[in-house]
Amino acid sequence: MAHSATTAHGGPGPTAHGGPGEDRTRRDFLLYATSAVGVAGTALALWPFIDSMNPAADVLALSSSEVDLAPIAEGQSVTVTWRGKPVFIRHRTAEEIKAARDVNPGEMPDPQKDEDRVQKPEWLVLVGVCTHLGCIPLGQKPTDMKGQFGGWFCPCHGSHYDTSGRIRLGPAPANLAVPSYTFQSDTTIRIG
Amino acid sequence: MSAPASRNKLVKWIDDRLPVFTLMQHSAIDYPTPKNLNYWWNFGSLALFVMIIMILTGIFLAMNYTPHTAHAFESVERIMRDVNYGWLLRYLHMNGASMFFLVVFIHIFRGLYYGSYKNPREILWWIGLLIFFSMMATAFLGYVLPWGQMSFWGATVITNLFSAIPVVGQSIVTWLWGGFSVDNPTLNRFFALHYLLPFVMFALVFIHLWALHTVKSGNPLGIDVKGPQDTIPFHPYFTIKDLYGIGLLLIVYLYFVFYAPNFFGEPDNYIPANPMVTPPHIVPEWYFLPFYAILRAVPDKLFGVILMFASILVLFLLPWLDTSKVRSARFRPIYKQLFWLFLIDCLVLGYIGAKPPEGGYVLVGRIATIYYFAHFAFLPILGWIERPRPLPESISAPVIKGGAAKMMEKA
Ligand code: HEM
Ligand code: FES
Numbered sequence: 255m256a257h258s259a260t261t262a263h264g265g266p267g268p269t270a271h272g273g274p275g276e277d278r279t280r281r282d283f284l285l286y287a288t289s290a291v292g293v294a295g296t297a298l299a300l301w302p303f304i305d306s307m308n309p310a311a312d313v314l315a316l317s318s319s320e321v322d323l324a325p326i327a328e329g330q331s332v333t334v335t336w337r338g339k340p341v342f343i344r345h346r347t348a349e350e351i352k353a354a355r356d357v358n359p360g361e362m363p364d365p366q367k368d369e370d371r372v373q374k375p376e377w378l379v380l381v382g383v384c385t386h387l388g389c390i391p392l393g394q395k396p397t398d399m400k401g402q403f404g405g406w407f408c409p410c411h412g413s414h415y416d417t418s419g420r421i422r423l424g425p426a427p428a429n430l431a432v433p434s435y436t437f438q439s440d441t442t443i444r445i446g
Numbered sequence: 447m448s449a450p451a452s453r454n455k456l457v458k459w460i461d462d463r464l465p466v467f468t469l470m471q472h473s474a475i476d477y478p479t480p481k482n483l484n485y486w487w488n489f490g491s492l493a494l495f496v497m498i499i500m501i502l503t504g505i506f507l508a509m510n511y512t513p514h515t516a517h518a519f520e521s522v523e524r525i526m527r528d529v530n531y532g533w534l535l536r537y538l539h540m541n542g543a544s545m546f547f548l549v550v551f552i553h554i555f556r557g558l559y560y561g562s563y564k565n566p567r568e569i570l571w572w573i574g575l576l577i578f579f580s581m582m583a584t585a586f587l588g589y590v591l592p593w594g595q596m597s598f599w600g601a602t603v604i605t606n607l608f609s610a611i612p613v614v615g616q617s618i619v620t621w622l623w624g625g626f627s628v629d630n631p632t633l634n635r636f637f638a639l640h641y642l643l644p645f646v647m648f649a650l651v652f653i654h655l656w657a658l659h660t661v662k663s664g665n666p667l668g669i670d671v672k673g674p675q676d677t678i679p680f681h682p683y684f685t686i687k688d689l690y691g692i693g694l695l696l697i698v699y700l701y702f703v704f705y706a707p708n709f710f711g712e713p714d715n716y717i718p719a720n721p722m723v724t725p726p727h728i729v730p731e732w733y734f735l736p737f738y739a740i741l742r743a744v745p746d747k748l749f750g751v752i753l754m755f756a757s758i759l760v761l762f763l764l765p766w767l768d769t770s771k772v773r774s775a776r777f778r779p780i781y782k783q784l785f786w787l788f789l790i791d792c793l794v795l796g797y798i799g800a801k802p803p804e805g806g807y808v809l810v811g812r813i814a815t816i817y818y819f820a821h822f823a824f825l826p827i828l829g830w831i832e833r834p835r836p837l838p839e840s841i842s843a844p845v846i847k848g849g850a851a852k853m854m855e856k857a
Contacts (some may be wrong), residue, residue: 281682285682288686288689292689301531302530302531302534302535303502303503303506303531303535305530305531306506306509306510306529306530306531306532306535307506307509308530310510310524310528310529310530310532311527311528311529311530312524312528313528
């Protein structure tokens, strides 16, 4: 019953080629080499599967949107869709800009100066997704609650954003994100 | 054969409650395997390997596929052009189907040559045939999904086979379609079933292996294992041999995937389905051709369908049709010749299935069909008249007669 005694290493004992010791290290080497190649190969083969779940080319192609700003009056907000998410564009009033710039960012949960969040002071462009757990904050319509800081208020768990879209109060950890955008002309922007 | 699992405390803790490690130890490590298996015994593990690839690629394809007549074709094109590595997943799946059939055909013919279907492996053989049936159904359903011209007309022709059934035939076809032609409800249910069946197959493979590990593997000599001197443990001898086989298969498989991905396909299936126009020459996928040839060999609709199904069903009876006690064709001089003739006959049927049903092809198709069944009809008689060559005493007997005998005794 040679094999049942040596199943772990498989060799039929002393009758195998070479001495038992030499046999053992060679077998070990082969085992480790085979396993290493197998594991590396499998890992590489898995990548196409994983990557196929990433955004496809047609999804990426949808990832820029152009917006005409001309019809948006001062004090008005519009929501456009970009990558399936709402983007808030607010034509800020002088008071709103002043309110955003008169505070000391140092006291905020996610300190950032208003100047760093806009390209032109009157145009604030934000991804309208609460940084807490992804709800859409209120504040776009004139009748909406705008929270204690006159910006946006997320009804899900009560996050208050100011007129620069910065988190001021509530559970959200970060300011509303600013998407990358460029001014194509004075009155058009291209998001993404 | 105590489980070395007990070396590790956690392993032992789990094993005492759910003996997965003991199971693996018995069935993938210790499993006593005849030491004289040749490479034809690799094809079972190859089939398992291809099946796993099919299920994996299938699941990821399904994430981007839309089972609706208005979107199916485009969603497949999107997979080809836009989805990251979508082309790879799809070509692996398409060519995987062909590899699966290739491997399983060889697996079945291995069984025919070495008499693997005989006592005590009848149920193992049956489960194998059930797997084969599910494979054919799955392949057919899958071919419909891209909703090209061949998908649509293949689905129409195959579902219409059931209309041959007297009285209820047409109602059955309507039921299969969920309407009055192959249309969106058909596509929708075909997708659901195409997703389901591979998991049924997976379960059947487990039963297949359960049966296998109960009766143990046969071997090229077709004689029973007489004792431990006739076997070696599955690991490392057959784990490494099966891995080597997988390496070779991958070379063939990936050659097609990367260099000739549409070799097995029909160009017409890149034309979106059009219920108003049938392509001039519709042929099934290559693996259905022999059965297709049998269907067309008969001028009568109902009888043709019956004969086609019978060509597979007759394999279920094989363990009793073959009355010879000797398993391996090596020791059956006449059966061995007949085996090769039968294999050639199947290849001829495949060739005829790909040709238009006209002129000499019809005649050859009919002769080949008759020969197909004549082969099985003759087997019971052959068992009585054939004089088998003498069988070796045991698997290791030829070796023991040589120089290794003394060593084996010592061990
Ligand atoms: C998904 C398809 C299948 C898988 C994954 C599969 C898997 C396996 C495996 C792993 C083995 C042991 C290794 C070997 O003998 O090659 C085996 C043995 C066997 N299979 Fe299959 N099989 C499949 C389909 C079939 C079909 C379609 C048949 C026949 C109708 C069949 C009949 C047999 C028989 C008779 C044996 C025992 C052979 C012997 O030991 O002599 N299998 N199968
Ligand atoms: S999601 Fe906005 S506060 Fe929780």
